[in-house]
Amino acid sequence: MTRTAPTPQPTLLQRAHTIAMFPVGLAVSTARYLWWRSEVRRSEHGGTEDDLPPRLPADLLDDEVKTLDDGSGPLFHRLFRVDMADGTAAEVVMDRITADLDRAAPSEVVSFRKLRGRVGELVPGDEYRVRMPAPWDGPVRVIRRDATSFRFATLRKHLEAGQIEFRVLDGPQGPAFEIETWSRAGDRLADLAFDHLRVGKEIQLHMWVQFCLSVTELAGGPRVGPVAVSTARLPWSDAYAGADLPC
Numbered sequence: 001m002t003r004t005a006p007t008p009q010p011t012l013l014q015r016a017h018t019i020a021m022f023p024v025g026l027a028v029s030t031a032r033y034l035w036w037r038s039e040v041r042r043s044e045h046g047g048t049e050d051d052l053p054p055r056l057p058a059d060l061l062d063d064e065v066k067t068l069d070d071g072s073g074p075l076f077h078r079l080f081r082v083d084m085a086d087g088t089a090a091e092v093v094m095d096r097i098t099a100d101l102d103r104a105a106p107s108e109v110v111s112f113r114k115l116r117g118r119v120g121e122l123v124p125g126d127e128y129r130v131r132m133p134a135p136w137d138g139p140v141r142v143i144r145r146d147a148t149s150f151r152f153a154t155l156r157k158h159l160e161a162g163q164i165e166f167r168v169l170d171g172p173q174g175p176a177f178e179i180e181t182w183s184r185a186g187d188r189l190a191d192l193a194f195d196h197l198r199v200g201k202e203i204q205l206h207m208w209v210q211f212c213l214s215v216t217e218l219a220g221g222p223r224v225g226p227v228a229v230s231t232a233r234l235p236w237s238d239a240y241a242g243a244d245l246p247c
Helices: 012-020 022-039 090-099 188-196 199-219
Strands: 040-046 072-084 111-116 127-131 138-146 149-154 160-170 175-185 223-234
Touching (some): 090 160, 090 175, 090 199, 138 160
Antiparallel strands (some): 072 223, 111 127, 127 138, 149 160
């Protein structure tokens, strides 16, 4: 598989500044959560085989990809959705998102650093690190991209194993934005934090809900109703081994 040269990364000084500012960012993030948590509608239920992810594309699969079989604990299938009352076309909204993912990310706690690929675009084979000054950042690869959506697969050293898709849909009143995730914890320690202590689960919820809210601003808004978050929990078994691998 041919990939472009690595993208220049932040200097050590810039990274040190990000880490030093993390306590401030965490405080801001907590305040935001307390402010808008009533604007989130949550539901949780048991999972079925229908909650398994799409197959990984063979041409972008190598030893660096961290598949579901490499994870630990149950599979979590989550869908985040926000509806908007605006006429902006789905393709235009997606172009605004992919031009700079940090425009929609909650900047106080997370940023997308491009590892491979051209700055300002997002195409299959590009790689990013979702960076947080804490143990739960990780690298991802773009495995799918069309006019209104893109999908990441996790790479080695990521705290999770699985896939995540971002998409914009054209609706009768305006666009709707969705984030769909299929993931298992990356190891037993991460499983403890995510599933049992629920810390990782809440951090993930905050990050992607805030991303959804930021996309409404990129689309020109306004938002219609709360951000809907659906979570399915599917205990992992040998029957699902290789579920996300190519046929």
